Amino acid sequence: KDTQGRWSHWSDPVQFEVTSPETSAYVDSLRITEIHYHPNEANLAEQEQGWSTSDFEYIELQNVSGSDLDLTNLRLTKGVNFDFAPGTIIRSKDYLLVVKNRAAFESRFGAGLPIAGEWEEGNRLDNGGENLKLSYGAGIPIIEFAYDDADPWPEGPDGNGFSLNLEDPGNTQNHANAASWYSGSTSPGSEGTEAALNFETWATSNGLDQAASKTDDNDGDGVINLMEYALNSDPMKPSRESLPQVKIQILDLEDEPKEYITFTFTRQGQSNDLNYTVEFSDNLVDWKNDTAVLESTITNANGTVTEIWRAPLNIELTFQCYFRLKVKS
Numbered sequence: 001k002d003t004q005g006r007w008s009h010w011s012d013p014v015q016f017e018v019t020s021p022e023t024s025a026y027v028d029s030l031r032i033t034e035i036h037y038h039p040n041e042a043n044l045a046e047q048e049q050g051w052s053t054s055d056f057e058y059i060e061l062q063n064v065s066g067s068d069l070d071l072t073n074l075r076l077t078k079g080v081n082f083d084f085a086p087g088t089i090i091r092s093k094d095y096l097l098v099v100k101n102r103a104a105f106e107s108r109f110g111a112g113l114p115i116a117g118e119w120e121e122g123n124r125l126d127n128g129g130e131n132l133k134l135s136y137g138a139g140i141p142i143i144e145f146a147y148d149d150a151d152p153w154p155e156g157p158d159g160n161g162f163s164l165n166l167e168d169p170g171n172t173q174n175h176a177n178a179a180s181w182y183s184g185s186t187s188p189g190s191e192g193t194e195a196a197l198n199f200e201t202w203a204t205s206n207g208l209d210q211a212a213s214k215t216d217d218n219d220g221d222g223v224i225n226l227m228e229y230a231l232n233s234d235p236m237k238p239s240r241e242s243l244p245q246v247k248i249q250i251l252d253l254e255d256e257p258k259e260y261i262t263f264t265f266t267r268q269g270q271s272n273d274l275n276y277t278v279e280f281s282d283n284l285v286d287w288k289n290d291t292a293v294l295e296s297t298i299t300n301a302n303g304t305v306t307e308i309w310r311a312p313l314n315i316e317l318t319f320q321c322y323f324r325l326k327v328k329s
Contacts, residue, residue, distance in 0.1 A: 026074065026142045029065035032132065032175060033095070034058075035147060036163040036186055037125035039108075043207030043236075046107065054124045055104035058097050058188055061134070063090040064170050071096075071116075074142065078133035079126070080119040088116055095189045100124060105188075108204065113189040127158060145176035156183025156300075161205055163187070185270050198273045199329065202229050207236050214329060230267060230274055230327040232304050242266065244325050248315060249308075251295065258314040263292065263323035269305040277326040278309050284322055292323060 001007050039056035046055075059076070063069050068091050071084040082098050090096050096116045099105040100123070105115070129148035136142055149158040156162040165184040166172055172180050185201070203212055203225070212218060212235075214226035221238035228235040233242035244265035250257045267276055280291040291312055298306040311321050 020140060021136065023136045023140055023142060025065075025067075026069065026136060027173075029063050029067070029069055030090075030134065030142060031062050031064055031166055031169040031172070032059060032134065032143055033062045033166045033169050034060035034163050034184075034186075034188065035125065035132070036157070036188070037129075037147070038127040038149070038157060038159045039186075040159070040161045040205050045207075045209070046104065049104070049107070051101065051104040051107075055101035056108050057125050058099040058105060059125075059132070060095055060097050060188055061090065062095050062169050063092055066092050068092055073136055075135055076119065076133065077135040077139055078131045078144070080123040082117060082119040084116060097188050109186065109188050129153070143175055147181070148178070152178040154178075154181055154183035161186075161202075198271060199226070199229055202268075202271075203235070206234065226329055227327060229271075230276070232266060232268055244323070246323060249310075251310065253314075258316070260310040260314050261318060261321045262295065262311075263309040263325075264306065265325055266300070266304050266306045269299060273329055275328040276307075277328075278307075279324050279326060280311070281322045281324075282318075282320045287324065289326075 036056070036058045039053055041053045042051050042055070059080070068089055071088040071090055072086045074084050076082040076098060080098070080100075088096075094114065096114050098116055098119055100119060102115060102118055106113075127149060129146060129150075131144070131146045133141060134143040147153060147164060149155060154164060157164040160183075162183045163186045164181050165187075166175070167180050167182055174180055186205075199214060208218060208225065212225060214229075215224050217224050218235050219238045221240055223231075223233065223240060223243065225235050228242075231242040233239060244263055247262050247264065248259050249262045251260050253260075263278065268274060277289050278292050278294075279287040279289050281287045292309045293312055295308045295310045297308075300306060309323065311318050
């Protein structure tokens, strides 16, 4: 009714039923492929920039479909909060990253990676595991699951320098299944298999500056950086605990258990620039690389591998026994 007392004319009512929007294209196409929830501690140079350990966290998404997708109406609503900007496109087979602190992230992982943006200030991923949710609109789930830092989930990503990686994004929609994930080298914006660990990335993530060489001994413990890297020890903390160990172990290899001299060490499991050789001698003069016997290999939660080698004969038949580990880069 207007100021002169006249009523407006109304159209006939239109009745409709509200339904959820069609989101199957997002559900079928999008995967959360990598979660870096507990990075290595910030080194001294990073701390001087004002960054803390959590500033290097990130979440990676991949579009596994054959078509580009517009993420305008999508957002992360649990774990961290983030709204994709209008017009954000994720190309077919490509990746996008959501990070906590872009400047910190790029200092450690490099510039030029496909970063969609930073999540809300004050948010951080829980080191003990939590629920993550990628939503359409106000909260329609596209991906929702809870990760964990304990068995049966991989334990390597929990502060050991690795990230949580989805095993087979193209065929995996069940993010909640711990068996769908593995502990891998951080590889933001690319397939994990394309980002094998190397000396340079290891050195950076462990606080060594760019001038540090493989033959330096930055912590003065008598173990050069190359061997610290090969044996997955900390190059900034003096320790010789990672060096190979010679022990006497009872092994059930014949009709009855007998004692053998064993040689045990833990090596990198994801490096692409190291070659390990175990050599054996009975006189400290003649060394052979085909005499010691590889007894077992154990893949550890942090992505390393423990190898146990033994002398060819049991202790009763072994007069002198020497092992050495040779690492080439």
